[in-house]
Amino acid sequence: MRLVFLHGPAASGKLTVAKELAALTGLPLFHNHLVVDALLAVFPFGSPGFVALRERMWLDVFAAAADEDRSLIFTFHPEASVAPDFPQRVAALVAGAGGRVDFVALTCSSAIVAARVEAPSRQASGKLSSLALLRDLEAAGAFAYPPLPPAAVTVDTGTVAPRAAAERIADALGLDALAP
Numbered sequence: 001m002r003l004v005f006l007h008g009p010a011a012s013g014k015l016t017v018a019k020e021l022a023a024l025t026g027l028p029l030f031h032n033h034l035v036v037d038a039l040l041a042v043f044p045f046g047s048p049g050f051v052a053l054r055e056r057m058w059l060d061v062f063a064a065a066a067d068e069d070r071s072l073i074f075t076f077h078p079e080a081s082v083a084p085d086f087p088q089r090v091a092a093l094v095a096g097a098g099g100r101v102d103f104v105a106l107t108c109s110s111a112i113v114a115a116r117v118e119a120p121s122r123q124a125s126g127k128l129s130s131l132a133l134l135r136d137l138e139a140a141g142a143f144a145y146p147p148l149p150p151a152a153v154t155v156d157t158g159t160v161a162p163r164a165a166a167e168r169i170a171d172a173l174g175l176d177a178l179a180p
Contacts, residue, residue, distance in 0.1 A: 001097065004027065004175070006073060007078060008106030009077065009143065011113045011117040012113065013157035015031055016157075018073050024167065025170055027073050039053055066093065084145065084146045087103070104151055108157045117130070153173065
């Protein structure tokens with residue numbers, strides 16, 4: 001089982017690249033907002049119930065996928081309401097079931113983030129879509145997060161198109177062999 005753990009800041013193209021990677025490899029995509037959006041229907045973002053259930057649901061999906069030898073792609077935005085050791089615990093959980101986590105870092109300049117964050121597609125999907133709010137959250141330390149485990153692949157999505165980024169990731173990780 002392989003877990004492709006795509007991470008990067010808001011508006012770095014995580015979902016866009018992940019969709020391309022899923023189309024290229026046939027791996028299912030478990031976008032973090034599937035859980036976030038479900039929980040926001042009941043709990044305010046960052047509330048104790050939200051935080052506990054979000055992590056439990058993410059980990060339960062990873063555990064079940066590992067138990068069934070189902071590889072997948074996961075998107076993740078490091079931010080302060082997520083436990084600082086979450087990525088390491090994900091890696092330990094998957095490794096304990098005989099699988100492997102491949103950390104993939106998506107980067108881009110703050111100018112690119114600023115240009116993308118208010119895109120209609122982000123607004124339509126309920127993502128952070130206000131540059132002013134993004135700046136306020138940054139200033140408040142909402143995105144302070146310890147370094148993640150070393151990335152097997154790093155792609156600057158400000159200079160590499162989504163399909164080309166997905167191809168680089170698939171090639172670097174040897175994901176062709178996982179395609180159904």
